[in-house]
Amino acid sequence: MFSSSVFCTALCLGASVYASDFASRSTPGVGEEFGLYAYGDAIGGLSLFYGNGKALIGDPANSTASNTSSVYFERSSTDSTWIANPNGTTNANASWSDQMLYIPSSSSSNDEMGFASTNASNRTTTGFIFYGQWMMVKSDSGEISSSFYIRENSEGEGIYSLLWNASDDASAIPVSLRTAKPSDS
Numbered sequence: 001m002f003s004s005s006v007f008c009t010a011l012c013l014g015a016s017v018y019a020s021d022f023a024s025r026s027t028p029g030v031g032e033e034f035g036l037y038a039y040g041d042a043i044g045g046l047s048l049f050y051g052n053g054k055a056l057i058g059d060p061a062n063s064t065a066s067n068t069s070s071v072y073f074e075r076s077s078t079d080s081t082w083i084a085n086p087n088g089t090t091n092a093n094a095s096w097s098d099q100m101l102y103i104p105s106s107s108s109s110n111d112e113m114g115f116a117s118t119n120a121s122n123r124t125t126t127g128f129i130f131y132g133q134w135m136m137v138k139s140d141s142g143e144i145s146s147s148f149y150i151r152e153n154s155e156g157e158g159i160y161s162l163l164w165n166a167s168d169d170a171s172a173i174p175v176s177l178r179t180a181k182p183s184d185s
């Protein structure tokens, strides 16, 4: 099933995006480094970065998390795992490497996305795919969705937590995640 929210996130927000932007030529290849940027209502392409193991959205320079770094991703060659590394040019505390992006699994009590070097039953580290430059998640049963949200947190000005499947939370803002940098940066 392809939920209507996916179409709305991908198509309504992208009304100004031409169909050619969905073409595979813009999809990062295996081993190619890419960043992720959140777009939504009044959210014009804020970067996804690392803050104490969580996936945060905003300007990493504004983050008050003690362990903050901007990150780039690479797709694994063997499966749909996305591996993050600190973007070394931007932070002195970047003493970690090769962490997998995860969404909380259905058994998790938490809705926050993050980074981890090990697998656990409450984290899903596979199923990350692209439609052109748009990030989607494919479940084991083949269902494709893009149920990303952000929620303001207290870790700095304009800093949000990146959430999965948080439709029950009235304070959560739906976003899409894309590899395209905002044009004004």
Ligand SMILES: *[C@@H]1O[C@H](CO)[C@@H](O)[C@H](O)[C@H]1NC(C)=O
Binding pocket: 034, 035, 036, 047, 070, 071, 072, 073, 087, 089, 090
């Ligand atoms: C990594 O840092 C460089 C220099 O600040 C920047 O140009 C680039 O966009 C960053 N990449 C990502 C994926 O954030």
Ligand SMILES: *[C@@H]1O[C@H](CO)[C@@H](O)[C@H](O)[C@H]1NC(C)=O
Binding pocket: 066, 067, 068, 091, 092, 093
């Ligand atoms: C690095 O970590 C230390 C200790 O947590 C913190 O005090 C410092 O502000 C951090 N530096 C940067 C550039 O984030």
Ligand SMILES: *[C@@H]1O[C@H](CO)[C@@H](O)[C@H](O)[C@H]1NC(C)=O
Binding pocket: 053, 066, 067, 093, 095, 096
């Ligand atoms: C930042 O987090 C990584 C991964 O958890 C850890 O290995 C590293 O020591 C931390 N750095 C600081 C300064 O806390």
Ligand SMILES: *[C@@H]1O[C@H](CO)[C@@H](O)[C@H](O)[C@H]1NC(C)=O
Binding pocket: 103, 104, 105, 108, 109, 110, 112, 120, 122, 123
């Ligand atoms: C997964 O479980 C561990 C241990 O109970 C907990 O520390 C962690 O926060 C949980 N992660 C998620 C995403 O629910």
Ligand SMILES: *[C@@H]1O[C@H](CO)[C@@H](O)[C@H](O)[C@H]1NC(C)=O
Binding pocket: 079, 081, 117, 118, 119, 125, 126
């Ligand atoms: C976690 O699970 C994924 C999918 O099965 C696998 O590709 C990856 O190597 C595992 N990572 C670790 C550190 O166990």
Ligand SMILES: *[C@@H]1O[C@H](CO)[C@@H](O)[C@H](O)[C@H]1NC(C)=O
Binding pocket: 058, 059, 062, 157, 158, 159
């Ligand atoms: C970062 O903080 C400054 C003020 O300290 C603010 O003007 C700016 O809008 C913030 N950046 C983002 C992306 O929210």
Ligand SMILES: *[C@@H]1O[C@H](CO)[C@@H](O)[C@H](O)[C@H]1NC(C)=O
Binding pocket: 145, 147, 165
């Ligand atoms: C979102 O959460 C609902 C309720 O927990 C669950 O039924 C549904 O499968 C989840 N959807 C995704 C895409 O994870």
